[in-house]
Amino acid sequence: AKESGRSGFHFYRSEMQQFATERLKMEKALHHALERDELYLVYQPQVNGQGELIGFESLVRWLSPELGPISPAEFIPIAEETGLIAPLGEWVLMEACRQLRTWQQVVGLPASFKSLAVNISPFQFSREDFVEQIQYVIDSTGVDAAQLDLEITEGMLVENIKAVAAKMYALQHRGIRFSIDDFGTGYSSLRYLQHLPLDQLKIDQSFIRDITEDPNSYEIINTIISMAKHMKLSVIAEGVETNFEENILSSIGCHRFQGFYFSKPLDKHTATQCLIEKKRF
Ligand code: C2E
Ligand code: CA
Ligand code: CA
Ligand code: CA
Numbered sequence: 001a002k003e004s005g006r007s008g009f010h011f012y013r014s015e016m017q018q019f020a021t022e023r024l025k026m027e028k029a030l031h032h033a034l035e036r037d038e039l040y041l042v043y044q045p046q047v048n049g050q051g052e053l054i055g056f057e058s059l060v061r062w063l064s065p066e067l068g069p070i071s072p073a074e075f076i077p078i079a080e081e082t083g084l085i086a087p088l089g090e091w092v093l094m095e096a097c098r099q100l101r102t103w104q105q106v107v108g109l110p111a112s113f114k115s116l117a118v119n120i121s122p123f124q125f126s127r128e129d130f131v132e133q134i135q136y137v138i139d140s141t142g143v144d145a146a147q148l149d150l151e152i153t154e155g156m157l158v159e160n161i162k163a164v165a166a167k168m169y170a171l172q173h174r175g176i177r178f179s180i181d182d183f184g185t186g187y188s189s190l191r192y193l194q195h196l197p198l199d200q201l202k203i204d205q206s207f208i209r210d211i212t213e214d215p216n217s218y219e220i221i222n223t224i225i226s227m228a229k230h231m232k233l234s235v236i237a238e239g240v241e242t243n244f245e246e247n248i249l250s251s252i253g254c255h256r257f258q259g260f261y262f263s264k265p266l267d268k269h270t271a272t273q274c275l276i277e278k279k280r281f
Contacts, residue, residue: 207238
């Protein structure tokens, strides 16, 4: 029994070592990714009940020459643990605002278009100079900030509610909107929401996934939508993959959608083409 325990341990350790080596490789490569121009943004359409474009969510991509394409679900947590999220997050903001400014000034946006969403990591948001950072990006790109939507998560809001609210109000004052990402998966205490300048709740895709089979998910979405109405917030459903899901959602009062049923995330050229053609989804 002792022998097998030992070999079990050895097996475990070598697996762990391999995992650690892979991670270290990725960490090193991520260090260079920014300087070497390996990151880029893609833009997933957000649409209304008529299929008109109401916005895009910008999503970061990393194509490493050594490691191949790596999902943000994998490298964002590493960036957060190593502090690399600071320059990475700044780059994402700058790139998204440059693109938005081009769409605003050069291409032209359809009347239905409301905002470009950018994901903000808790680490970024909690920095003391977050407001200044955003202001710097707005000033240096010349973007109209009224079409900028920052996606934050529930967890960020409960940390230090006074500091959080102060930052959000300062940014709202500059025209920026806030959406709560992955809504329903985090803190269930909703009282704090009332005291913050929020614009929209994004219903997490895990609820949408279960909507047809699980009566609980249906009820949760129903509750989120009526609560949002009561608080005068918009709601958008993310991860919508079927027409069936769209129909259920609109029957309970959700008329903003994002998901593969409408469109996958698009590269910037394709996204721009959609704007020029006033494409419907
Ligand atoms: P998220 O913010 O919840 O983004 C939505 C994710 O769902 C995206 O994955 C998107 O491609 C995917 N998705 C969209 N529609 C569908 C659908 O119909 N079905 C399914 N199954 N998936 C769908 P992605 O691009 O891999 O991003 C994963 C996560 O990485 C994001 O989740 C976000 O938390 C993080 N992330 C991505 N870009 C950034 C960024 O620029 N900054 C930060 N801080 N985090 C980012
Ligand atoms: Ca998001
Ligand atoms: Ca989300
Ligand atoms: Ca998510």
